[in-house]
Amino acid sequence: MRRDQLKKYSNTFGLVKMTTGAKLHPMKLEKLEDYEKLPEDELVSRIKNLKSLMGSDLVILGHHYQRPKITSLSDFVGDSFGLSDKASKSSGKNIVFCGVRFMAESAAILCQPNQKVYHPDPDAGCPMADMANMKQVTEAWEKITLAQNSSDKKVIPVTYMNSTADLKAFCGEREGIVCTSSNAQKTFEWAFQKSSKIFFFPDEHLGRNTGKKLGIDLDQMILWDPAKPHGGTTPDQVRQSKVILWAGHCPVHMEFKARDIKHVRKYFPNCKVIVHPECDKETVDLADASGSTDFIVKYVAAQPPKSTTFVGTEVNLVTRLQAKYPDRRVFKLQRSLCLTMYQINLSNLCYTIDHLDQLETVELSEAVKSNARVALDRMLNLS
Numbered sequence: 001m002r003r004d005q006l007k008k009y010s011n012t013f014g015l016v017k018m019t020t021g022a023k024l025h026p027m028k029l030e031k032l033e034d035y036e037k038l039p040e041d042e043l044v045s046r047i048k049n050l051k052s053l054m055g056s057d058l059v060i061l062g063h064h065y066q067r068p069k070i071t072s073l074s075d076f077v078g079d080s081f082g083l084s085d086k087a088s089k090s091s092g093k094n095i096v097f098c099g100v101r102f103m104a105e106s107a108a109i110l111c112q113p114n115q116k117v118y119h120p121d122p123d124a125g126c127p128m129a130d131m132a133n134m135k136q137v138t139e140a141w142e143k144i145t146l147a148q149n150s151s152d153k154k155v156i157p158v159t160y161m162n163s164t165a166d167l168k169a170f171c172g173e174r175e176g177i178v179c180t181s182s183n184a185q186k187t188f189e190w191a192f193q194k195s196s197k198i199f200f201f202p203d204e205h206l207g208r209n210t211g212k213k214l215g216i217d218l219d220q221m222i223l224w225d226p227a228k229p230h231g232g233t234t235p236d237q238v239r240q241s242k243v244i245l246w247a248g249h250c251p252v253h254m255e256f257k258a259r260d261i262k263h264v265r266k267y268f269p270n271c272k273v274i275v276h277p278e279c280d281k282e283t284v285d286l287a288d289a290s291g292s293t294d295f296i297v298k299y300v301a302a303q304p305p306k307s308t309t310f311v312g313t314e315v316n317l318v319t320r321l322q323a324k325y326p327d328r329r330v331f332k333l334q335r336s337l338c339l340t341m342y343q344i345n346l347s348n349l350c351y352t353i354d355h356l357d358q359l360e361t362v363e364l365s366e367a368v369k370s371n372a373r374v375a376l377d378r379m380l381n382l383s
């Protein structure tokens, strides 16, 4: 910030300037509400200034579904596992994760002992991850394992990356594994080498779509609804099943329906449709392709100029792809916004970076961290 700009800034907000070496930074404000009163360009300027002051000590991670202003300020943009992995390999001592809570937890599992992880809004959770908690999953596990034949007792628990850290640890302790939407198929194959049955949580759709790709009959994939007695199943159904799916879903991806694909194809018969595998089976079956956020990014990049692609995933990613590829038509299949991702904004990001010395870091117990790490390492060893 130039001195004349800083003077204007100080006059406007009654702030005092401080110096760090040759650089100037407006004095930090006391409360989050103070930052919420600042105009966007002031917040952007402050964040850029803090980034330049802290250099490689600060790493800002921006998930694909964050607002454009946040991703443009992020050091890395990507999916939850890729971001945590990159941050853990960086020299950054302070990692600020712009995403939802389970993502910040994943970064805390993977980070080095000298790294601290911060989350700009600790209340921003993922509704799908919150559909399965430790108590419910433990109860289900006891009933599922009790229903097994004595000769075929083994069940492999598989949790999606989009789950709480303690459920990742649960899998680590029970010969289980974590998967992402990119490697779910490979993970299922690994699990089936160890057992004839998988217990998958918390996204029933990713589980069903993956099981279908492996040729498993739909009636061999049963749904475990924690709100119903014995999950809404019978011990016999559990015994005969190959995949037990937790009744959880992503509200953002449930917005995309097969009827939307039929509708756009009526008007754009030559278009391509790509959706995320958290969409329901009928939608995934009808689309031209389905895959993780990284897969979607690559798919759109590979389309020729003047092509038309409809994308079924969170709106912020689609908007960024539209801006990145003006030579082709990239459309939203529906406008679906992740509200909890949207809770991260310039104000709470700026407040966080300005108060790293005062804020709580994302903390996990050593037991959760090491057991979750075991499940993640099993996944990493697959590639």
Ligand code: SF4
Pocket (backbone or CB within 6 Å): 065, 100, 125, 126, 127, 128, 129, 162, 250, 251, 252, 253, 314, 338, 339, 340, 341
């Ligand atoms: S898009 Fe879906 S899975 Fe991702 S954070 Fe939002 S609710 Fe959770």
